[in-house]
Structures are given as C-alpha cells and as structure tokens.
Amino acid sequence: xxxxxxxxxxxxxxxxxxxxxxxxxxxxxxxxxxxxxxxxxxxxxxxxxxxxxxxxxxxxxxxxxxxxxxxxxxxxxxxxxxxxxxxxxxxxxxxxxxxxxx
Numbered sequence: 192x193x194x195x196x197x198x199x200x201x202x203x204x205x206x207x208x209x210x211x212x213x214x215x216x217x218x219x220x221x222x223x224x225x226x227x228x229x230x231x232x233x234x235x236x237x238x239x240x241x242x243x244x245x246x247x248x249x250x251x252x253x254x255x256x257x258x259x260x261x262x263x264x265x266x267x268x269x270x271x272x273x274x275x276x277x278x279x280x281x282x283x284x285x286x287x288x289x290x291x292x293x
Contacts, residue, residue: 229268234273237260237289239289240252240276240285242285260293264293272293274286274289276288
C-alpha cells in the first residue's frame, strides 16, 4: 500500500514536471516584460475571472488582467479586446464587469 502511494506521488510529480517544461518550451520567446517588445496584434483575448473573491476580497488576477489589457489597447499594441468569462447567472457577468472597468 505504501509503495503504491509513493509510486502514485512520483508519477504525479513527473507529470507535473513534464507539463511545466512543455509550457515553458512552448512559451519561449512569447512572454514579454517590456511593452515595446510586444508585437502588434489585431485582437487580444482577455480571459475572464471574478472581480471579487469569497469574503468580498478584491481579486488581483482580475486587476492585473484589466490593467494589462488597458495598457495593450492604449499603447496601440492591439486594436480590439475580446473579453471572455462566465455569464451563466442573471447577476453574474464577468465580460460586462470587465468592459465597465476598462
């Protein structure tokens, strides 16, 4: 039983390492820290996320996505922003919230 558990944990660790290395290789040369290095694109996809976390705390993922999207648009790096997100409930609409904050 212990050997099986250790084997499963090792397999999981190997899978996670492989996934990490695959993403790292695939994104090589595509991530930028300098706005000037980013090539112009017609459209940028802004992935949805909730503005608030449980306990009414502000979601920093939301904030950083909105700031990055606004910077890309204002600097002329993208012509359009495609806002995605959950809108499955009447009073929960991530794309509209993102649009309003932009």
